[in-house]
Amino acid sequence: MPQPLLSICIPTFNRVGLLGPLLEQLQGLSELTFDYEVVICDNASDDGTAELIERYAQRLPIRSFRQNRNTGITANTSLAFRQARGRYCLYLADDDRLIVDALGRLMSFLQERPEIVVLHVPWLLWDEQGQQAPHPFYRLDEVKLFSPEQALDCFNFLVSGRIFPEIAIYRSDVLYRILHHPQRVYVGFLMLFRAFRYGSICFHPDSFYRFPLRHTDGATERWQEQEGYKQSVGNLDRYRGSLEIALLSALRELTPLPLDEELRAQALAMVSDFLLDRMRVACELSLARADFVAAHEFFQRRLLWRRDVAAAEVHEWENKFLPLAALQAAIEVQRENSLLSGLRLSGFTEVDGLMPGFGYFEDAPVVEVIGLQEAAGAGDRDLWLHLVEQPEQQALLVGAGMAPGQVLCFADLLDAYRILPRSFRR
Known part of the structure; x- marks a missing residue:
């Protein structure tokens, strides 16, 4: 059997009502001009997922694997990647969607640029009910290509642009070498800078990935929570740790340790500014979810380090949100x-x-x-x-x-x- 060009890797667990519409949408991949496979790893579901996969295997080039027990989302995702046979592979959540024509264009682009080992794109936040136009999680105006010698430039690009390298197409032989489990820090930055050891990294504005802000699971409509919300609100140190390791990786060929004082101060300022921005995002997300206590905590933490604090701004915040935080506490x-x-x-x-x-x-x-x-x-x-x-x-x-x-x-x-x-x- 010839090697497919692309493996689409889908981990899943007990989400038959969401996986079904995704597999239905993937039938549109038949318009692609290259061979592909769909790799599904079922994390010991008991809701009819296995039967659903079996039905769609009649219509799609599916290779499925079922865990004997639930191993957790990270391990199950890792298994999906490791079972991929394609020259390239990508992750697809069981409730997200692919943009087929964009995927075709990007695969052609990769075949013309064999030095690229990872291609990142912004994902589109999309309201499935049609009430909001799709918009990217982060914005790119042009293709950005970084060689291994430009790893530090890439770090500056990520931090200054508040770019999160999550949605990507990996060259599979490289992914197998950089995919390590378990992780204790945010995996996006970590994997990107590991990949620099094997080739160039590309950021492309042509997104192939849609993240539904809400969708219907049977009769129930619900808003989907991004993993980034949990990271921002619950564990900012995972971001900090990943940035620190990524920066060390970017600098390892350029300067000996310890860093000189000027470079150390610059690096510390970049990481701190990034985390301040994540606190701002966490504050906004907490407000949107009516967690006023958490929002107030993030507001206070940012105040300590910001360079532009006015008493009027704090007074306005207190008047508007402190009564709600007090009610929440009660x-x-x-x-x-x-x-x-x-x-x-x-x-x-x-x-x-x-x-x-x-x-x-x-x-x-x-x-x-x-x-x-x-x-x-x-x-x-x-x-x-x-x-x-x-x-x-x-x-x-x-x-x-x-x-x-x-x-x-x-x-x-x-x-x-x-x-x-x-x-x-x-």
Whole structure:
């Protein structure tokens, strides 16, 4: 059997409702003028995935592998790559889509440039329901080609352009040599700079990859969460570690260690600026997901290192988001106790302005507004978490016999999150 030019590698687990539409779309690959294969690694699914793959194997050049147990997404993806027989291979998530004509153009481009061992493209964020036009995750205006001697230039290009090298077509013989598992840092930068040891790296603006922002799985429509959100919000050190190792790799042929002070300062500034930008992204993503506590934490972390901080900007942030962070904190305290009926608000002078804030939170608790004296004397008071506006109101309810930990003070919650000193508050 002749070697295919391209292997399309799809790891999957228990997503039969998403894998089916993808395989249906892949039938459009028949218009390509080269041989290809579809490599599917099933991570021990029990939802009918195996039967679905068997049906589509009648219509597509599928080679499938089924794990005996779930080995995790990274190991299953690695297996898919290692089973590839094509001269080139690419990763395709089981709920994303290929742009067939662009893929054909890029494969022709690669065949004309055999020195390229990895070709990266921006992926298109795409609303499957048609409410948003596709737009790239990062922008490229032209083809950028870097030889191994230009590894440091490539590093500068990535950091200054905030470019994430995730979607790519790899020359398979190189991929096998740079694909190591496990990883403890963000794999994108790491694999790119390992690949420089074997040839040139290309960044091409012609994207072949669509990432649906939302799609329908059966009767349920849902927004898809990018892995980058988890990385940005949950583990920025994975980015930092990958950048540091990538920079060391780029410098290893150019300068001995230790770095001189000027180069060390430049490198540290580049990595720090990149991480500051990731904090900005993490802050925006957290706001979009109504995680106001996380957003405020990222806002504070950036403030410490930014060179352009104005009190007016901080004041505007505090006025807009601190009340929501305080509400979120109260809601999370209420959720800690499964015996509570909900949240009672008492003693607020402008409670009508506070109530819309609960609409930001999914599964917000039942909220009741009652007077302080009524709250203090209610027979079911121990079944509610109580939120009051001022410390003296908290003292009143605790003095009436309520458990201190079951009465929260909104002013205290706000003060816990404030950044500006009291002299700046208006």
